[in-house]
Amino acid sequence: MTSASTPAPSVVPADPARTTEGGAPRTRTSASLPYLRHAAAKLVGAAVSLLAVLVTSFFLFRIIPGDPVKAMTHGMPTTAEQLGTLRHQFGLDLPMWQQFTDYCAKALTGDLGTSFQFRAPVGELIAQKLPATLLLTGTAVLLYSALGLWLGTRSAWRHGSLGDRLNTGIALTLWSVPSFWLGLLLIIVFSVGTGPVPGLFPTGGMESGSGETGFAHVLDVAHHMVLPVLTLVAVGYAQTLLVMRSSLLDEMGNDYLTTARAKGLRDDAVRRRHAVPNALLPTVTMVFINLGHVAAGSILVETVFSWPGLGGLFYQALSVPDLPLVQGLFVVFAGAMILMNLIADLLYPLLDPRVGR
Known part of the structure; x- marks a missing residue:
């Protein structure tokens, strides 16, 4: 009588996604280590970039022609002694290396100095003008990013059609137009008396100054925003459209879309659920770069439309200097650009797990 042999236990191959390179089970901590390393590298890179910005901002603007001390006197007769007193008051008589170290030490604590022109802290001046810039350029960026994503997706999905050629041609034409020239053209057409529809929109400013409150004030500001926002949207949406179109065209040749169609998914569902999400990574970069421009505003557009934001303030400061x-x-x-790029870099691994591994 022979005894039945006990069968050997079967060996189940380890799942690479659940194990480390040595075969040990992958814990939640070990799975998050690549992302933590990626985030740490990006944070260090952002800090180095900000330091480079501080160095550049100090030395770059000191080669601008003009004497800021003489500009502060507004052409009034002044003696050499009075000019020397002003230079001493603002620290311009110190050695360059000492001016630089003082500037960096104050900037790292949030003290950006005192304006020569307005005799007020720079931080306060920026805080006063920032809301107007955020309102104008923030609205424009949201509009042209959404418009570019939508038109770029439609153009790529109907590649070679009449709509695709029209969208691409119009976008490239508007992208090549200088923003200040387009703004002036819109003022001529919709504002001044020589245009076909004169007086439809204000020529500039943020409000009429007639003392409206509540909803009437909101409508007044929105009325003043139409032309500058239209200028920014017309010039800015093309870049998002072209990036989204190119990225989606690259995805359309992949086999997984054919598989999705073979499973019976409709064309709209294939585009919305499979193609577009995988094509978004380059466009996310573009959107966050555009968001970084929100704080900077548009110097030319704000100047043309006399918009009381940071762009106009920068133009005034540069003219003194x-x-x-x-x-x-x-x-x-x-700093706004560095911050937005950092956020985009930290989001990449969440959108595509292959990034940062």
């Missing part, structure tokens, strides 16, 4: 104000605005503009 008002060194502390120009440097402070430059740091804010560049």
Whole structure:
């Protein structure tokens, strides 16, 4: 009588997604380590970029022609002693290296100095003008990002059609138009007396100044926003459209879309649930870059439409030159771009797990 042999236990291959390279089970901590390393590298890169911005902002604007101390006197007769007193008051008589170290030490604590032109802290001036810029450029960025994504998706999905050629041609034409020229053209057409529809929109400013309150004030500001927002949208949506179109065209040749159609999914569902999400990564970069421009505003458009934002303030400071104000605005503009790029870099691994591994 022979005894039945006990069968050997079957070996189940380890799931690579649940194990480390050595075969040990992958814990939640070990799974998050690549993302933490990715995030740490991006944070260090952002800090180095911000330091480079501080150095650049100090030395770059000191090569601008003009004497800021003489500009502060507004052409009034002044003696050499009075000019020397002003230079000493603002620290311009110190050695360059000492001016630089003082500037960096104050900037790292949030002190951006005192404006030569307005005799007020730079931080306060920026805080006063920032809401107007956020309102104008924030509205424009949201509109042209949404418009570019929508038209770029439709153009790529109907590649070669009449609509695709029209969308691409119009976008490229508007993208090549200088924003200040388009703004002036809109003022001629819709505002001044020589246009076909004169007086439809204001020529500039943020409000009429007639003392409206509540909803009437909101309508007044919106009325003043129409032309500058239209200018920014017309010039800005093309970039998002072209990036989204190119990215989606690259995805359309992949086999997974054919598989999705073979499973019976409708064409709209294939585009919405499969193609577009995988094509969004380059467009996310573009959207966050555009969001970084929100704080900077548009110097040319704000100047053309006399919009009371940071762009117009930068133009005023540059014409003096008002060194502390120009440097402070430059740091804010560049810092906003660095922050938005950092957020985009941190979001990439969440949108596509292959990034940062």
